[in-house]
Amino acid sequence: MDKRNITRQLISLSxxxxxxxxxxxxxxxxxxxxxxxxxxxxxxxxETLNVDVIMPVEVRSMWQPAIxxxxxxxxxxxKNLPRxxxxxxxxxxxxxxxLEQTVYSLCYPQEGDDTCHxxxxxxxxxxxxxxxxxxxxxxxxxxMPDVTSDEVQRILDNKPYAWFMTESDVTACEAFMNLxxxxxxxxxALIYSNDRYGSSFRNWFxxxxxxxxxxxxxxxxxxYIPGQxxxxxxxxxxxxxxxxxxxxxxxxxxxxxxxxxxxxKQAIAARERMGILDPSASLVTYFVSDVGDSPVVCSAGLPxxxxxxxxxxxxxxxxxxxxxxxxxxxxxxxxxxxxxMIAALGAAKRAGNPSGPDQLILDGEKxxxxxxxxxxxxxxxxxxLVADKSGTVTTWTVDGLNKAFRLLSQGQNxxxxxxxxxxxxxxxxxxxxxxxxxxxxxxYGKGERLPLINFSTHGxxxxxxxxxxxxxxxxxxxxxxxxYVDHDLPDVKDYWAxxxxxxxxxxxxxxxxxxxxxxxxxxxxGYDDDHIxxxxxxxxxxAPENKYPGKVYVDNPLTPESPYSDDxxxxxxxxxxxxxxxxxxxxxxxxxxxxxxxxxxxxxxxxTAESNLFIFWSGHGANGRGMCWSDGSGSEVFTGERMRGILxxxxxxxxxxxxxxxxxxCFSGLIGEAIVGLPDMVAIxxxxxxxxxxxxxxxxxxxxxxxNAFTRTFRITINxxxxxxxxxxxxxxxxxxTGSHVTLYNDNNYxxxxxxxxxxxxxxx
Numbered sequence: 001m002d003k004r005n006i007t008r009q010l011i012s013l014s015x016x017x018x019x020x021x022x023x024x025x026x027x028x029x030x031x032x033x034x035x036x037x038x039x040x041x042x043x044x045x046x047e048t049l050n051v052d053v054i055m056p057v058e059v060r061s062m063w064q065p066a067i068x069x070x071x072x073x074x075x076x077x078x079k080n081l082p083r084x085x086x087x088x089x090x091x092x093x094x095x096x097x098x099l100e101q102t103v104y105s106l107c108y109p110q111e112g113d114d115t116c117h118x119x120x121x122x123x124x125x126x127x128x129x130x131x132x133x134x135x136x137x138x139x140x141x142x143x144m145p146d147v148t149s150d151e152v153q154r155i156l157d158n159k160p161y162a163w164f165m166t167e168s169d170v171t172a173c174e175a176f177m178n179l180x181x182x183x184x185x186x187x188x189a190l191i192y193s194n195d196r197y198g199s200s201f202r203n204w205f206x207x208x209x210x211x212x213x214x215x216x217x218x219x220x221x222x223x224y225i226p227g228q229x230x231x232x233x234x235x236x237x238x239x240x241x242x243x244x245x246x247x248x249x250x251x252x253x254x255x256x257x258x259x260x261x262x263x264x265k266q267a268i269a270a271r272e273r274m275g276i277l278d279p280s281a282s283l284v285t286y287f288v289s290d291v292g293d294s295p296v297v298c299s300a301g302l303p304x305x306x307x308x309x310x311x312x313x314x315x316x317x318x319x320x321x322x323x324x325x326x327x328x329x330x331x332x333x334x335x336x337x338x339x340x341m342i343a344a345l346g347a348a349k350r351a352g353n354p355s356g357p358d359q360l361i362l363d364g365e366k367x368x369x370x371x372x373x374x375x376x377x378x379x380x381x382x383x384x385l386v387a388d389k390s391g392t393v394t395t396w397t398v399d400g401l402n403k404a405f406r407l408l409s410q411g412q413n414x415x416x417x418x419x420x421x422x423x424x425x426x427x428x429x430x431x432x433x434x435x436x437x438x439x440x441x442x443x444y445g446k447g448e449r450l451p452l453i454n455f456s457t458h459g460x461x462x463x464x465x466x467x468x469x470x471x472x473x474x475x476x477x478x479x480x481x482x483x484y485v486d487h488d489l490p491d492v493k494d495y496w497a498x499x500x501x502x503x504x505x506x507x508x509x510x511x512x513x514x515x516x517x518x519x520x521x522x523x524x525x526g527y528d529d530d531h532i533x534x535x536x537x538x539x540x541x542x543a544p545e546n547k548y549p550g551k552v553y554v555d556n557p558l559t560p561e562s563p564y565s566d567d568x569x570x571x572x573x574x575x576x577x578x579x580x581x582x583x584x585x586x587x588x589x590x591x592x593x594x595x596x597x598x599x600x601x602x603x604x605x606x607x608t609a610e611s612n613l614f615i616f617w618s619g620h621g622a623n624g625r626g627m628c629w630s631d632g633s634g635s636e637v638f639t640g641e642r643m644r645g646i647l648x649x650x651x652x653x654x655x656x657x658x659x660x661x662x663x664x665x666c667f668s669g670l671i672g673e674a675i676v677g678l679p680d681m682v683a684i685x686x687x688x689x690x691x692x693x694x695x696x697x698x699x700x701x702x703x704x705x706x707x708n709a710f711t712r713t714f715r716i717t718i719n720x721x722x723x724x725x726x727x728x729x730x731x732x733x734x735x736x737x738t739g740s741h742v743t744l745y746n747d748n749n750y751x752x753x754x755x756x757x758x759x760x761x762x763x764x765x
Contacts, residue, residue: 045083049347049378050114051340052106054121054131056094058257062294063145065325066333070340077401081409085347087340094122100130107134116140117378118343120336124255125149125197128156135161137371141379143343145335146309148172149196150203154735157432161379163342165335165420166309167436169200169253169289170734173208175307175455176287179440180249181212185285187246189220189237191230191263193254198224201253201289203741210748211727214249226259234270241283242274253289257296260288264300264445279303294330298443306449310334310439312421313454317396328451334437338418341396345416346382348408353381360384362430365558383430386423388413421456428736487680487751489657493610495763497522497532498592502580502619504537505631506545509704510695511618512536514664514711516570517554518616521715525722525762529575533591533603535583538576547701554707554715556699577603585629585638589646593655609654614662614761618711621666621692628665640674651678658750658760660684664711666692672745682750684730686710687740694740709737722762726753 055063071087078084092102106116119142122131128147135142136159143163147153150168157164180188190205192198202221209216217240222233234250241248252263267286276282279302288297288306297304311317311334321329350357360367360376362384367376376384394404394414404414416423426432437456443449499518503511515536522532540552548564552571557564566572578587578601590597591604592615607613620632626639643661650656661683663671668685675683686693686708695705696712713736717729724732726744730753733742747753 044081046086047084047347047351048086048088049117049343051087051089051118051120051343052116053089053091054094054099054103054119054127055091055123056256058294058296059094059123060091062330063333063336065321066329066336067340069321069324070337073396073398073401074341074344076398078405079402081405083348083351083409085344085351087344089120094124094127099127100134103131103134107138107140117347118143120145120339120343122147125152125200126195126255128152129196132156132159132162138373139369139377139379141343141377141382143339145339146332148200148309150200150734152196153432154737157426157735158429160383160429160431161377162431163339163379163382164432165339166332167433168735169197170204170731171436172289172307172438173201173204174211175438175440176249176251176289177208177212177214179305179307180285180287181214183285185247185249186214187241187244187248188214188216189222189248189250190216191222191224191233191250191252191254193259194223194225195255197255198253201251205251211753224254224259224263226256227262229266230263231266231269231273234267235273238270238274238276238282238284246283248284249287250284251287251289257294260294260297261300264297264302264304268302295447298449299445299447301445303442303444305440305442308332308439308441309420310437310454311419312437312456315396315417315419315421317419328449334419337396338420338423341401341418342382342386342416342423343378345401345404345408345414346378346385348405349385349413350376350378350381352408352411354411362387379431383425385413386416386425387430389415391415393417426735432735489680490610492612492657492760493608495527495531495612495614495761496605496607497527497614497616497761498535498605499532500535500580500588500615500617500619501537502627502629503631504539504580506540506543507704508620508631509540509702510697510707511620511664512538512540513552513554513570513706514618514708514715515616516552516574517707517715518618518711519574520570520572521718521762522614523573524719525764532575533577533605534575535578535580535591536576537580538571538574541571545702553699554697554712556697556706585636585642588638589642589649592646592650593653607650607655609657611656612760613656613659615659616662616664617671618664618708621668621670621687623667624670625667626670627663627668640670643671644674644678647675647678647681651681656680660758660761662714664693664708668693669743669745672743676746677749678746679749680751681746682726683745684726684733685743685745686733686737688743691740694737710740710742713737718758718762722764723757723759725755725757729758 109115119131119140122128123146125147128144129152132142139161141161141163145165147164148166148169150170153164153168156162188209190201192201206216220237222230224230237248237250254260271282286302286304288304308331311329317334318329358375360380367380368374391413392407392415394400395417396419407414421435421437424434426434435456439451440453441449441451499515501511501515519534541550551569553564553568554570587601590601594604594606596602596604617627620628622628622637625637629636629638659681663685666687667689668687669689672683672685673689675681694709696709697706699706710733713733717724717732730744
């Protein structure tokens with residue numbers, strides 16, 4: 001044989017042997033837990049998550065650097081781990097005409113299609129309900145970085161697959177008024193898009209303006225439809241400011257960059273019509289909401305102030321982002337980063353669970369569903385990930401992510417800190433963020449966006465919080481005090497309560513159950529039966545439909561298998577003063593005014609100028625009229641005018657020190673509106689004047705709803721903190737009462753909702 005051929009064969013054989021030995025060596029190293037090698041693990045098991053990104057094309061270009069950074073950091077953090085999570089992103093244009101069909105196909109894939117494991121997006125609140133409706137049956141997690149509509153959040157935040165990474169526009173609206181007040185603006189106007197996003201601002205604008213002593217002319221609240229010419233409206237506002245010689249803020253809250261661009265052009269045109277060519281010559285300042293920080297908006301030629309959700313100051317995300325991209329992180333970039341981080345770590349938690357991927361305990365309960373898929377899915381593992389704050393703190397950086405992935409591979413849970421901060425989510429579902437950091441910025445309209453102040457809704461990590469800003473204004477602005485008049489009230493001597501429900505049927509179980517639950521709350525806080533008048537038909541406990549004879553419950557048991565405890569019975573030891581069907585409508589007046597009607601009504605209120613009075617009504621409401629004096633037929637109605645007349649008469653005789661009404665009926669805002677103007681009285685209602693309220697907590701054994709959403713949250717909040725401020729109570733109720741707008745009335749004649757609290761009616765014992 002040719003020596004060259006022999007040599008060639010020996011070299012080839014040697015090369016093969018070396019490859020085998022090298023492969024064996026690498027395999028041995030990869031299985032050695034104490035190995036210090038930095039080489040990649042070739043035998044790693046990879047789990048791929050298909051992430052379908054739904055956003056407008058222009059938003060994708062804005063968020064792409066944050067997406068790329070998240071993907072790179074997640075990959076680098078797992079470099080030497082034996083099991084890895086890989087995110088496979090697939091992009092879809094939110095503006096595509098066939099988007100709904102695309103989303104349906106993702107959530108209900110045909111045989112052979114790749115599974116959609118998670119949806120990132122949509123960007124606009126107006127698209128969120130459609131996406132979430134498609135994701136519902138299979139509980140495909142939908143992570144929304146910037147869907148902030150309060151209606152969408154309140155309706156859907158109790159779904160385990162709906163992730164809201166930024167607080168609702170309630171918070172943003174408060175911040176705008178806060179900041180406007182800080183620069184001495186005394187009047188406000190609103191241009192809002194006629195959709196879910198804009199309606200959030202419309203619902204909260206007037207309320208927040210009142211809190212900050214900013215006047216709102218109802219004629220300056222304008223709904224906008226794309227393409228509409230609002231030049232005359234802008235001119236009207238500019239003229240009002242010039243005529244009054246007072247400053248105005250105009251908040252523009254619309255859903256797209258193009259809408260902002262068109263409206264800004266119209267605002268400029270309005271100034272030109274009035275001969276205002278120098279921006280400093282106008283008393284009107286324009287603000288744009290959190291979708292308005294794009295280059296298109298900042299280059300539109302009008303000086304603007306804006307507010308954008310951002311990274312937490314101390315997280316270092318903004319600084320690192322700037323070092324990479326030579327520009328500031330855009331609106332929502334930190335939220336996008338955290339969403340992808342949570343998704344990857346949620347998958348890693350599932351893979352590292354010692355009991356397997358189908359065994360998850362969340363809040364002490366095994367996660368199970370009555371319909372397919374029966375066991376926990378990715379969203380549940382993500383919820384469990386962020387719910388547990390007891391473990392080692394980890395950060396969003398590569399090193400922090402590496403620590404988090406390693407802990408999860410060992411069956412331990414990290415305490416996540418993201419680009420947006422501590423990642424504090426709601427206690428019920430663990431999928432709605434409870435803290436948001438904002439950048440308040442300005443632009444001269446020539447392209448550059450100048451950050452002014454960074455603050456948060458929680459004040460952690462050295463940031464300014466919204467409430468301390470408000471308190472600073474309160475201390476340093478004497479004219480702000482005019483809203484919160486000190487009525488020189490005497491010290492409180494006693495507490496009285498009137499609880500009423502007109503419902504008598506099994507179907508309306510929840511109304512009587514709620515009234516009895518409020519009764520138990522009052523007793524827990526020191527009321528005796530002589531100071532509570534309870535009006536309730538009291539026919540539930542012994543009803544033939546009751547599977548729990550003698551008992552009335554307002555909550556479901558902790559698990560379907562666990563029994564109720566004795567303390568869960570709301571009927572226990574309750575003293576009912578009147579059956580509803582034994583009373584006439586005018587008897588309520590007599591009871592409130594202390595008229596026993598010659599002894600026919602032995603249980604009445606004996607209030608004085610030193611008494612705090614709490615009134616709670618739970619039942620049905622009649623559209624445009626008031627509270628039904630029945631199970632809901634509406635034939636007889638206890639109107640707002642009737643309630644106002646009674647309470648005015650009580651006020652005229654100095655029959656109360658402070659009074660609070662809590663009304664759980666449809667259209668309950670009619671009662672709230674009616675009491676406006678009465679001193680030292682406040683009303684909080686489950687709905688506004690034009691909408692129904694909603695039932696809550698359905699019990700499959702009894703076949704009825706046990707409670708209403710408003711009353712349930714009211715009761716729980718008071719039990720947890722009887723001194724909760726009215727502002728915080730309002731927010732708790734607004735965030736958890738789905739399908740209706742909780743509304744607070746007459747606070748101007750009552751006092752500061754930031755300082756006055758429910759201890760006036762639920763004294764601590």
